[in-house]
Every structure is written in C-alpha cells, then in structure tokens.
Amino acid sequence: MSILVVGSVAVDNIETPAGSRSRILGGACTYFATAASLYAQVRMVGVVGQDFPQEHVRFLQGRNIDLRGLQVVEGETFSWSGRYGDDLGDAETLDTRLNVFADFQPTLPEDYRRTPYVFLANIDPDLQLHVLSQIESPRLTALDSMNFWMGSKREALTRAMSLVDVVLLNEAEVIQYAGEPNLIAATQAILDLGPKALVVKRGRYGALLVTHGESIGERFFLTPAYPLARVVDPTGAGDTFAAGFMGYLAQTGDLTVGGLRRAVVHGTLVASFTVQDFSIDALRNLALADVVTRYDDFHLLTHYDDGPCPGQERLQRSIMDNQP
C-alpha cells in the first residue's frame, strides 16, 4: 500500500561533535520518504527551488519514490543550519531560510488523493488541513507538528489533530500543548481531541504509544530506544521514526493495537540507523533485512520474562474500532 507524505524538502548545514556538513539533503519530507521507501511506495508532496541538485532527484527516484507532487519553482530551496552540542540533544538553529517553502501550497496530483496512508509532516497546520481536505477515504492518516505552531496556530493545529487517526509529537511538545508538566497526564489532553492514537517520541529514551483502552497495560505502550554507543547526527530522527511507523503499517495493513506497537518499534529502529550518519546517508545502503536483524536484537534486549502475558489478546483489536 502506498504512503503520501507532505512536508519540507531542504538543504541543510549541520555541525555536530562528529563533524560538519554543508548543503546536504534534508527536510522532513525527504527523510520520511527515503526511510518509508524501505517498506512501501511513497508519494512526495513538497517544493524545491531551481537550485535543488539533480543528484538528489535521481537518488529519490532511485528509491522508487513518486515525485510528481514535488514542485520545482523559481527561487532557492529551503535551507536550515543547525548545531548540536556534546549531548546531541536539541539543535541550536543557526539560520533558517524558508525561500520557496515560504509560499508552499501543497497541491495533490489527482491520483494522490486516494492514497491509503497519509503522513502530514511538520508544516503549517492550515496546510495540513488543506491536504487532509483533498484526501479521499484514507485507511490511516497521521501528523507531526512542532512547538512553533502550538503558539502561533493553536486552533488550526487542534483541528488537524482532531481529524487525523494518529498524532506524533515529541515529549516537550505534548507537555507544551497540554500545559501539563506530567507527560502521562498530558497525553490525555491530546487523545481527548479525537485521534485513535498518540505517539510520543522521546529521542534516546524511546517512545510512548497511547491508544484508547481500559487498563493501563492496554492503553500505554512504552519502549526504550536502541542503544547506540555513537551518534553522528540526530537530524531526521523524528521524521524517520514516523517513516518506520507508517511504513510498517502500510506494509502489513495491521491496525491492531499490537500492530501499532510493532510499528513504534520499527520507528525507533529506523531512527536508530538514521542518526548513525549525516543526512540520509545511513539509509542509502540500508535494507529492510537490516532493520529486521536489529528488531531481533531489540527483542532480546527488551526481553525479561518468558511467562504468558496476561491480557495480550486485547492488543489484537483494531484501533479503528475503539472510539474515545
């Protein structure tokens, strides 16, 4: 099943303790599409300037990514410059040049409208709503966002979150949106808006999935991240997390609670590969078999009990059957 992604395509300038890179391929849409193409056919909706290097276009085409939704317009491509400190936590933004991205109006080729899986990467929530309104009977829709829109476009973001099936945010964003310092309590404020599931990305600490369900064990899924003794560049971790998550769902069609949990694990594993090199470089030669090998490692490193898991049959219900 194919996946539509709308978001930024960028050229980045990155400094990390491992080194610096100039004008490398970046942007949420690019990261997502590259990683999700391991699992399914991807359709990109984005915009670049005429300066966008042809080698990047050829690379994306080589991943069998449908680029008919990638507009090439007069001007320069969106560019972001950022620096990471020794702890590889949040980046310090050194420069943001929106360029052609400032006037981005996502338009979907006719046949894109019936794409079954839709991921709205972090862009203006009004544009996310605009894309959603063009989609016809999707199987699963999801969105990402960021702190910036929680202040400036809170109403549109709230509406967008109420319309999609899955919301993906990082921990600080959930806390900020809810105005509640306890993450677990804060997740409820977002789930109450209407989505079937909320995925909270916690970086090196893994992820949290919240679905509707009766008991705590059924409602929450918590997973650590894959342990890495060296991280080169955290850029794109969240976007490729989303790609592993959506990719697994699109490939398997499994929308049970258990399926979403495995999708979260795929997300955290795909992200763990991404951060081992700059840009999408670690994904260039990555095969799905490599992710599955790491999945087996991960299974062993989260394993602690051979006994039966009480209530596991409740993880086999579809998230689409359970309304808030």
Add this chain to the structure above:
Amino acid sequence: MSILVVGSVAVDNIETPAGSRSRILGGACTYFATAASLYAQVRMVGVVGQDFPQEHVRFLQGRNIDLRGLQVVEGETFSWSGRYGDDLGDAETLDTRLNVFADFQPTLPEDYRRTPYVFLANIDPDLQLHVLSQIESPRLTALDSMNFWMGSKREALTRAMSLVDVVLLNEAEVIQYAGEPNLIAATQAILDLGPKALVVKRGRYGALLVTHGESIGERFFLTPAYPLARVVDPTGAGDTFAAGFMGYLAQTGDLTVGGLRRAVVHGTLVASFTVQDFSIDALRNLALADVVTRYDDFHLLTHYDDGPCPGQERLQRSIMDNQP
C-alpha cells in the same frame, strides 16, 4: 535470604508541587530497608541521634527489620531539606545537616558479616570499602554512589566499584564518572572495572542493565518506567529501586541475566509506588501482591510481539559465570 544495607537514616523537609512536609522519615538506608522488607529480611546499618522519633523505630521494627546495626548516638539525626520544581526532576538542596552522620563509622554486629546479599547505599566510598572488608563470602554485593564522591573520592569509589558484583548509578553519574557524554559508551568504562553488572537508573525514563555478553541484545537490557499520571515526591525513588532489585534477587536467588532483568523491573515498579506519596508513606500499606499486580500491567504495556525471542536461552546463564 537476608539483605544487609548500610547508608543514611534521616529526617527530611521536602517541598514538591504537591505540598510540603517537615521532619518526615528519610535517608537511603531507611527507604531501602522499608521497600526491601517486602521481599526479604533486612539488616540495617546506620546511625541516628537521640532525637530520632520512636515511632520511626517502631515502624521499622514492625517491618521485621533487624535494627541491631542502627547506632543511636548523642546529637541530632542527619537532616536534609530539598525542593522539587514542576517537572519533578533533580531536587534543589536547601539545607544539609550531617549531624551525627558526619562521624558515622559503620560497625557490623558479628552475625551481620555473613549476610548473603549486601547493599552499600550512597555513603563515603571509604566507608563502603570498610563495610565490604568485614563481609564474609557474600552471594551478591552491590553499591550506589553519587556525583559528589566522583570528584572528591574518585580513587576509593573506583576501588569499591571494582570489588562489588553490581554497581547502581543514575545516568548523569555514569556519564560524569566516565567523562563520556554517550551513556552507552560510558557504561563500558564502569563495567571494565570488574563488576558483573551495571544498573543505570534513568528516573521517569526507566533503567538500563548492562552485563557481560557477546551480542548487544544479550549485553543490554532496557526498560521504561511505569507510567504515572501523578508524582507526589521523587525522594527515595533510587533507593527503593535498589530495594526492589536486591529484594527480588534475595528472594528468588536467581542470578541469571534473566533474573537480573526481572529484578530491574521490580526495582522500577517499587520506585513507582514510592513516588506516589511523601517519605515511605506509599510503602506502608503496600504488599508484594500489589507489586506483582503492577508487574502484570507492566508486562502488558511493554508487550509488542508474540513470536519467539531469538537467543533468549542466553539470558539463562549466571552473571557469576562470566568474567569481563
């Protein structure tokens, strides 16, 4: 099997967003002993002043805790005052009065020396070494420490860590000791000292266990923390984590890698109860059955895959068989 614990006994003054409490029962030794008494017989080694309230003594005796190692000396009991912010992260210390704890010389009653499980809570590493030297053929020894000793008593701490079987530290301490910002890389520096296992406490993010082993999945165990929508007072979380960990091992005698992993889960669950009230109050009416109920919840909320776990038989070897 019984457990010996040496550490601080204190009266605390605590401020958290949930409220304030004055002169409540505190100290690592107290927290540990109270929680570990759910699992096994506990022998306390510590010191208090003559002001130490008799109700606390009666409470500890009521848990069947052996207090013959608790010295009562002239002067006032160690007192700590701290405040937690909205995020309930690290406490700000408002006041520390060592009082009788300043001259603490742990002396073990004769029969304490043959206690099979020994936990050295966070005290001067020279005192930890002094206690270790008095112990005769223990089954398992473990220690906790803190950032303060990494600067002022690094040599003694290094020696103590090299002599015990298990080191328990929090994430920031491991990074500080190793001088390495990547936690996973930093764990190696401590494991190289000689302990059979290192447990890294990560607060709301759970815990990490590192043992000697060939593959990543065998060497590392990562677990999230139990999700709590309300935390009242984080004081004692680390000490009661250690108690659940040591208590499970003492009760089951299971020193396999799998046993240590289950012990880590018990640690994180016991800590999750502790932080739901001030002081040891949440532990007063807690039964081991309550921990087991939460263990079942936890099993379900970390569950994502029903398939066989490749390599799980390797978790059945004893940590005592594997040298670094």
